[in-house]
Amino acid sequence: MPDPFRHYEGVPVLDLPADPPSPETPALDVLQGFSGTTSVKDGPTFLSQLLFYSASISASKLVPSTGDRYALRVNPSSGNLHPTEFHFFTRGLKEWPDGLYHYRPSSHMAEQRASGDIEMNLAGSSAPITFVLTSIAWREAWKYRIRAYRYCLHDIGHAWQALALAARSIGCDAFAVGQFPDDGVAQLCRLHEDEWPMLIIELRGGSIPLSEREPNHREIVWYGGDPNQLSKEEIVYKQIDEIHEATKFRGDNLASHSPAFESTPKLPPSSTRPFGEVVRMRRSALDFLGGSQSMSLTQFWALLGAANRPLTADFATARFIQLYLYVHRVSGLQPGVYRLSRAGAGLEHLKSGDQRVAAAGLSLGQDLAGNACVAFSMIGNLDGATRAHGDRGYRYVHFEAGAIGHRLYLAAEALGLGATGIGAFYDEEVHRYLNLAPEQGRVVYQFAVGYPVPDYRVNA
Numbered sequence: 001m002p003d004p005f006r007h008y009e010g011v012p013v014l015d016l017p018a019d020p021p022s023p024e025t026p027a028l029d030v031l032q033g034f035s036g037t038t039s040v041k042d043g044p045t046f047l048s049q050l051l052f053y054s055a056s057i058s059a060s061k062l063v064p065s066t067g068d069r070y071a072l073r074v075n076p077s078s079g080n081l082h083p084t085e086f087h088f089f090t091r092g093l094k095e096w097p098d099g100l101y102h103y104r105p106s107s108h109m110a111e112q113r114a115s116g117d118i119e120m121n122l123a124g125s126s127a128p129i130t131f132v133l134t135s136i137a138w139r140e141a142w143k144y145r146i147r148a149y150r151y152c153l154h155d156i157g158h159a160w161q162a163l164a165l166a167a168r169s170i171g172c173d174a175f176a177v178g179q180f181p182d183d184g185v186a187q188l189c190r191l192h193e194d195e196w197p198m199l200i201i202e203l204r205g206g207s208i209p210l211s212e213r214e215p216n217h218r219e220i221v222w223y224g225g226d227p228n229q230l231s232k233e234e235i236v237y238k239q240i241d242e243i244h245e246a247t248k249f250r251g252d253n254l255a256s257h258s259p260a261f262e263s264t265p266k267l268p269p270s271s272t273r274p275f276g277e278v279v280r281m282r283r284s285a286l287d288f289l290g291g292s293q294s295m296s297l298t299q300f301w302a303l304l305g306a307a308n309r310p311l312t313a314d315f316a317t318a319r320f321i322q323l324y325l326y327v328h329r330v331s332g333l334q335p336g337v338y339r340l341s342r343a344g345a346g347l348e349h350l351k352s353g354d355q356r357v358a359a360a361g362l363s364l365g366q367d368l369a370g371n372a373c374v375a376f377s378m379i380g381n382l383d384g385a386t387r388a389h390g391d392r393g394y395r396y397v398h399f400e401a402g403a404i405g406h407r408l409y410l411a412a413e414a415l416g417l418g419a420t421g422i423g424a425f426y427d428e429e430v431h432r433y434l435n436l437a438p439e440q441g442r443v444v445y446q447f448a449v450g451y452p453v454p455d456y457r458v459n460a
């Protein structure tokens, strides 16, 4: 197993203050698009708060056979392998030097890879904080082989929403940019060759503490740092390299766009659990209690409402995922297979009858998909995405699936339920079971929500 933590050695490491304040806005409000606030007035604490509630370590798990403990993070990851790295540019933050940083989750610190006024100009004006999320495919590939590329993309979708929602909870907006020249951004960030830039996320908003001084356009000083070696040896998976190459954007310039942020009416909350508490407590359920306890219709619609909100990204004006549901135990709904309308307001009943064995079977025989109250197949319109974005559209469909999954995780936690992303499933069997013709889309991700069995190995 490769080292789960990347460090850029030999660079200044800046402290992110411990125990930043917990965002108090209800998580379901944040998921509905409502903006929270923060009392934080300086750059270091602001960054600490943002990262503590989006990317940090939040628990540990015991391996009973060896007595070892391993870290779990705020953002989930297939196999807990965490291929995603968080890099960020800052500009004009109060009491925090401008520069390029890499987040070090193992100690909640920032590795300063460069200081000064590095240009990361995406929309004609630089955002004060811009993240570059990268994937290290080898971290997944040693275990999942060529399927790893899809998991890397899902994980980016989760990390995107983890950041965007944390930003929202403390009063700023996040805009994701998928169309950027891959090689240019990799060079700009001087990334090690095993790290691939996947998504850029700009943060803006009045809550970001900015210095009152004029930007002094300080000269750029590079520290770079030596990336740690993750494994002694690596196996090359040619198909992963090929699909990554095929989905690269080769234009010269970063696409110009005007970030448009949606504002939403506040719906009556069905849970008031604060955002900070929900993200720190979120865990993947190992399995669900299969008994007779149902999810209420209110919980069910709150869940779907959170999953189906607009996403703010240059590739998200059209949506490419449609949700198919295997309803096992939802009060007032007959067990069966349903399809959520694209507008998210209506359900089409496709099959009747108990779906528990089918849902588990399609998910590689994982009981949790049958013991949940509801399981999902996310059906991606890959043809539509490639028509709109060329081969790069393949990435966007998976980012969207991961983003929906992340929203389901947080909504489930807020509603007193649990959730688990399911990347292991039989693709063709899902298509056959749902009678999906190729033009109706392909399954890209599955999900399950229900009442979790307690996991005594977790220490929060």
Ligand SMILES: Cc1cc2nc3c(=O)[nH]c(=O)nc-3n(C[C@H](O)[C@H](O)[C@H](O)COP(=O)(O)O)c2cc1C
Pocket (backbone or CB within 6 Å): 072, 073, 074, 075, 076, 077, 078, 079, 080, 151, 154, 155, 158, 282, 283, 284, 285, 286, 366, 420, 421, 422, 423, 424
């Ligand atoms: C893209 C993705 C795919 C996953 N696939 C599975 C799966 O097939 N089966 C499963 O039990 N858990 C699956 N998980 C859950 C991870 O194992 C879990 O996120 C990880 O162990 C970290 O635990 P945490 O979510 O509690 O932080 C998946 C998670 C993600 C993000």
